[in-house]
Amino acid sequence: MEPGAKPDEGGAEEEPERRPEGPPEKMLARREELTPMLSQYLDLCERHPDAIVLFQVGDFYEAFCEAAETVARVCEVTLTQREDSTGTYPMAGIPIDNAASYLQSLLDADFRVAVADQVEDAEEASGLVDRAVTNVVTPGTVVDDDLLDRASATYLGAVVDAESGRDADDARALATLDVSTGECQVTSGPAARIRDELERLAPAELLVAPDADVAPEALGFETMVTDHESATFDLVAAEETLAGYLAEPTAVLDSSAERRAVGALLSYAEYTQGGDGALSYVSRVRRYDLRRSLRLDATAMRSLELFDSRHPGRGETLLDTVDRTACAPGRRKLEAWLRRPLVDRERIERRHDAVGELLDRPLVRETLSEHLAQVYDLERLAARVARERANARDLRSLGATLAVVPDVVEALGDVDSAALRDLRDSLDELADVRELIDRAIVTDPPQEITEGGVVRDGFDDELDAVRETEREGREWVSSLEKKERERTGIDSLEVGYNQVHGYYIEVTNPNLDRVPEDYTRRQTLKNAERFYTPELKRREDEILSASDRADSLEYELFCDVRASVAEETDRIQSLADALARLDVLTSFAAVAAGNRYVRPEMGADTLRIEEGRHPVVERTQEEFVPNGIDFADGSVAVVTGPNMSGKSTYMRQVALVCLLAQAGSFVPASAAELPVLDSVFTRVGASDDIAGGQSTFMREMAELTEILHDATEDSLVLLDEVGRGTSTADGLAIARATTEFLHDEVGAATLFATHYHDLTDLAESLPNAFNLHFTVRKAGDDSDHPDDDSSATKPARGSDVTFLHRVAEGPSSSSYGIEVATLAGVPDRVVERAHEYLRASSENEPSTASPTPGDRPSTTAARSEDQPAAEDRGDTLAAYVEGLDESAEERRENGAGNPDDDAESLSDAERAALEELREVDVARTTPLEALNTLEALQRELDE
Numbered sequence: 001m002e003p004g005a006k007p008d009e010g011g012a013e014e015e016p017e018r019r020p021e022g023p024p025e026k027m028l029a030r031r032e033e034l035t036p037m038l039s040q041y042l043d044l045c046e047r048h049p050d051a052i053v054l055f056q057v058g059d060f061y062e063a064f065c066e067a068a069e070t071v072a073r074v075c076e077v078t079l080t081q082r083e084d085s086t087g088t089y090p091m092a093g094i095p096i097d098n099a100a101s102y103l104q105s106l107l108d109a110d111f112r113v114a115v116a117d118q119v120e121d122a123e124e125a126s127g128l129v130d131r132a133v134t135n136v137v138t139p140g141t142v143v144d145d146d147l148l149d150r151a152s153a154t155y156l157g158a159v160v161d162a163e164s165g166r167d168a169d170d171a172r173a174l175a176t177l178d179v180s181t182g183e184c185q186v187t188s189g190p191a192a193r194i195r196d197e198l199e200r201l202a203p204a205e206l207l208v209a210p211d212a213d214v215a216p217e218a219l220g221f222e223t224m225v226t227d228h229e230s231a232t233f234d235l236v237a238a239e240e241t242l243a244g245y246l247a248e249p250t251a252v253l254d255s256s257a258e259r260r261a262v263g264a265l266l267s268y269a270e271y272t273q274g275g276d277g278a279l280s281y282v283s284r285v286r287r288y289d290l291r292r293s294l295r296l297d298a299t300a301m302r303s304l305e306l307f308d309s310r311h312p313g314r315g316e317t318l319l320d321t322v323d324r325t326a327c328a329p330g331r332r333k334l335e336a337w338l339r340r341p342l343v344d345r346e347r348i349e350r351r352h353d354a355v356g357e358l359l360d361r362p363l364v365r366e367t368l369s370e371h372l373a374q375v376y377d378l379e380r381l382a383a384r385v386a387r388e389r390a391n392a393r394d395l396r397s398l399g400a401t402l403a404v405v406p407d408v409v410e411a412l413g414d415v416d417s418a419a420l421r422d423l424r425d426s427l428d429e430l431a432d433v434r435e436l437i438d439r440a441i442v443t444d445p446p447q448e449i450t451e452g453g454v455v456r457d458g459f460d461d462e463l464d465a466v467r468e469t470e471r472e473g474r475e476w477v478s479s480l481e482k483k484e485r486e487r488t489g490i491d492s493l494e495v496g497y498n499q500v501h502g503y504y505i506e507v508t509n510p511n512l513d514r515v516p517e518d519y520t521r522r523q524t525l526k527n528a529e530r531f532y533t534p535e536l537k538r539r540e541d542e543i544l545s546a547s548d549r550a551d552s553l554e555y556e557l558f559c560d561v562r563a564s565v566a567e568e569t570d571r572i573q574s575l576a577d578a579l580a581r582l583d584v585l586t587s588f589a590a591v592a593a594g595n596r597y598v599r600p601e602m603g604a605d606t607l608r609i610e611e612g613r614h615p616v617v618e619r620t621q622e623e624f625v626p627n628g629i630d631f632a633d634g635s636v637a638v639v640t641g642p643n644m645s646g647k648s649t650y651m652r653q654v655a656l657v658c659l660l661a662q663a664g665s666f667v668p669a670s671a672a673e674l675p676v677l678d679s680v681f682t683r684v685g686a687s688d689d690i691a692g693g694q695s696t697f698m699r700e701m702a703e704l705t706e707i708l709h710d711a712t713e714d715s716l717v718l719l720d721e722v723g724r725g726t727s728t729a730d731g732l733a734i735a736r737a738t739t740e741f742l743h744d745e746v747g748a749a750t751l752f753a754t755h756y757h758d759l760t761d762l763a764e765s766l767p768n769a770f771n772l773h774f775t776v777r778k779a780g781d782d783s784d785h786p787d788d789d790s791s792a793t794k795p796a797r798g799s800d801v802t803f804l805h806r807v808a809e810g811p812s813s814s815s816y817g818i819e820v821a822t823l824a825g826v827p828d829r830v831v832e833r834a835h836e837y838l839r840a841s842s843e844n845e846p847s848t849a850s851p852t853p854g855d856r857p858s859t860t861a862a863r864s865e866d867q868p869a870a871e872d873r874g875d876t877l878a879a880y881v882e883g884l885d886e887s888a889e890e891r892r893e894n895g896a897g898n899p900d901d902d903a904e905s906l907s908d909a910e911r912a913a914l915e916e917l918r919e920v921d922v923a924r925t926t927p928l929e930a931l932n933t934l935e936a937l938q939r940e941l942d943e
Helices: 025-029 036-047 065-075 096-108 191-201 235-242 256-273 298-303 318-322 328-339 345-360 362-372 378-386 392-411 418-426 431-440 461-488 509-514 534-566 569-595 647-663 696-710 728-746 757-765 817-824 828-844 870-893 908-918 927-942
Strands: 052-057 060-064 080-084 087-095 113-118 131-137 156-161 172-178 183-189 205-208 224-226 285-287 494-498 502-508 520-524 528-532 608-612 627-630 636-640 671-674 679-684 715-720 749-753 769-778 801-809
Touching: 036 052, 036 113, 036 131, 052 065, 052 096, 052 131, 060 065, 060 096, 065 087, 065 096, 087 096, 096 113, 096 131, 131 256, 156 191, 156 256, 172 191, 172 256, 183 191, 183 256, 191 298, 205 256, 235 256, 298 679, 318 328, 318 569, 318 647, 328 378, 328 569, 328 647, 345 362, 345 418, 345 569, 345 647, 362 392, 362 569, 378 392, 378 534, 378 569, 392 431, 392 534, 392 569, 418 569, 431 534, 461 494, 461 502, 461 534, 502 509, 502 534, 509 528, 528 534, 608 647, 627 647, 627 801, 636 647, 636 728, 636 757, 647 671, 647 679, 647 715, 647 749, 679 696, 696 715, 696 728, 715 728, 728 749, 728 757, 757 769, 817 828, 828 908, 828 927, 908 927
Parallel strands: 052 113, 156 205, 183 285, 205 224, 636 749, 636 769, 679 715, 715 749
Antiparallel strands: 052 060, 060 087, 080 087, 113 131, 156 172, 172 183, 494 502, 502 528, 520 528, 608 627, 608 671, 769 801
């Protein structure tokens, strides 16, 4: 894969757009004849062959030749030409003042951009102005606020495989860096877990070591894959890089793979940010253990809609629902906590203690929210200060945030929970930094830091003296006009200033005969003459000299102040982290107060939720029907009921309640007793991957395989309609075998939603299985509905069924497919005909006995020390399927009979239509498909 290429998304045959490779060929061909400026541009292109070089020329960034054509096309700017003695070259430019939007367009088109700035003052340059690449902009290394998402981290990642022969538990290392904040983390683990972590963090750009067996196109997210210098992944080179960040790299990173990953990552980031020392704010490299957080793969995050809605523009996500944070670091911390929920009960309960106290003390909670709303983005401010990119306004924002900290500490003065006390004690007010900024920088400084007006009076004696000289000179000039009018008697005489000629005394033509002898002509106008006097010239030199000196001195002083603040980067980052954590806990408490969340009891042996609610769906519906779950008497729940009744929402809400609890939040329920899960797996819906050679059913089976291999007795498994993508016999066999396998061999808490009603007899044959169903109410039948059905799905025209969205024990009596078709608006004639077919099918359906416990392959009813290892579970599952197929064959041989044999009164055409109808998969048939099928059947019968 070429550097900068994104994984193949499938289905497209067009050649991907290629970026310019290497320097412009036209310039290379005439190198010796190039002008100095174009020669300088060519040199920079040769140093950055994998990027488009944008070259500062005045107020624009220019590109030439092939790069210019690309910039013009992608950024939609005019392609012009530059002519000189060597020829004509295509040229395209973007304005420096509005560069961010154009850079974003180039990044979106999968290009890297090397920004070459003028690094010396054009007025002071002798000849060609020196230029250098100050920043290589790539998707994973952006630092410009206009290119960053304020609320989310942007990660650069690096993947390295461990040396052959190492323990499989540490087979691969993953390092990530948020260049905008300096957050650097690394972990290692089995390849499958690292893939999950990659998909969980979704780095915008990924470095892959030459020896790493990673297929970017197989990842579940879009990323730019970068071919960085392979030498940077060498252990010796990586450790040399690490030495600039860690005093003892081996003490923090005991794995050579982790050191190689972090070393290569930092080396590449240094290259993009301008070289050695550009990442001085990366003061900490944190190693974390994947086993200390809840496992959530990309499939689970998508199914549960944690961060991305399946209906963009229409639906909210879990993050949106629980986000009441007040500052940007808090918002990013909340997302991090949801991406990596805890598995340590003590740490979870520490967070719950803090949330509970803030919930019980609304005045403290609201006071904290008000103060935190005044907090600027400390993490990114600290990084800009350290990179010497911060201006005076950035320092004032930093100072304003530090001014809030004493108020936050005061608000936490008498808190009781351990987490809040620890946060209070860790809030460093940085009084010295705040005092320096207040003393040095004016309250409302200008945007530019080189044009004066930045540093306060009284901060520096030399600056005060220079300013006094300038001030005295200007006062003298301002009084000169009155004095000269009195001296000359010329009432129209004026004293002025312009950039070209400096200070002058202007006299109109009718009064020229009254001009004193000490006036010297400076400029002639149409109706007047301009003069100066020796004293005015002397004062002008003093003023301009003092002004230039003041601006220069102010810039030097500002840089000194900024450097002093940069020395405290580590303290600022620690403060930012503490404020972010406090913001998330306050947000959790605000959500609990506003949405009636309760504290869950953690560490229970069972999973029990009373009147649980889906946190996202309940916000979009006026009335939401709560439902509970109790795994006290079983580990597998078979959930049946009609489509639209809420099975999928119910299963997801169970997972979201558990996830929120382990992130530290209270949960949407009236009460909850929860185990500490180690992972959540989902198999809910599937799409095909034709380019990857996988059908919908193949994708479904691949996801199922991963669950059956990796789930443990501490996992939560959600399965929805497993086996529906193949024939009824095969699908039912797979579904039954899967359920038995999860029950007998895995022991995970499992919710299995299905339309295979044959599976409901598992509650009789499996000791730890039970049935749940979603209730409906038929016209004239009051036996199966709750007292309050205000949020039920009301019956549509012609339908006698109302879906109540209420869970009850036992199996459902029907899938109500035709009723759903009625609700969808299928024509009456089609519905009536479907009822006729259904009645005919029911009358002729033979009784099909389900396997008894003796029919199943011999398995252990409960997990034991001898249960098969994860890698052997596939064979066990195959045995289940084989056993079920054999049982079905035996039943057929023993005379289960053909349903059509009992329908002698039916014609051949009617039997064929009935058989075709039996093959219709109602759960996966759209209303339009049902209409077409039924009309086709009716046409066949009429003929």
